Amino acid sequence: MSTDSEYETADAALARAxxxxxxxxxxxxxxLVGLAARHPHDAALAYQAAWSHDSLGLEAEAVPFYERALNGTGLAAQDRHGAFLGLGSTLRVLGRYEEAREVLGRGLDEFAQDAALRTFLAMTLYNLGESREAVRTLLLVAAATSEDPQVQAYRPAIEYYAGRLDETE
Structure with a gap:
């Protein structure tokens, strides 16, 4: 069992890393990898180790750290969001599209309407051959997040037709 001073040491080491x-x-x-190994139940350390792997192009090695972070407890909401995004996008890059869809969906269960999660989900849907749903998702993200006055002027129409791409008069 860890003492408070060990956690303070881990926290200080994490901040330094x-x-x-x-x-x-x-x-x-x-x-970061050493800290995560010494503190296998620390979700924040696992998340930072995952991020470090990803930033070095070591996507496959990042996956277990992201999973450990998401399965752990005490991860701050911003980091939990980042872990869903990181794991989902990493799985997509690795060609593990069904797993990516599942992770991004779980992320959207917690962070409904998040534009980044929805955008990576759209890319994953495209990879799965679900182009119509991918375009629909991207149109809804664009309508909701664009600051372009022209997009906003047509927002109701974009949102309406996002789900009716094949409709004609």
């Missing part, structure tokens, strides 16, 4: 990662210092990855 994250700072190193933000400074793009190569040692950051080693520190």
């Amino acid at each position: 994250v700072r190193l990662r933000e400074e793009r210092t190569p040692r950051a990855h080693e520190e």
Whole structure:
């Protein structure tokens, strides 16, 4: 069982490793992986280790860390969102499209209407051959998030036709 001082040490080490990662210092990855190994039940450390793997192009190695982060407890909402996005997009890049759809769907269960999750879901749907649903999803994201005055002027029509792409008069 860990003591409070061990957690404080882990927290301080995590803060240092994250700072190193933000400074793009190569040692950051080693520190984050080591911390995650020493604290296997710490969801925040697992998330940071996953992110580090992803940023180095080590997608397959990132997956178990993302899964550990999402299966753990105590992950801040912003990091939990990032873990869903990271895992979903990583699985998509690895060609594991059904798994990506499931993870992104779980993310949307918690973060309904999130534009980033929906955008990566649209890419995944495209990869699954569901082009109509992918386009519908992207149209809805564009209508909801665009600051372009022309898009906003036509927002009701875009939202209406997003689900009726094949309709004609």
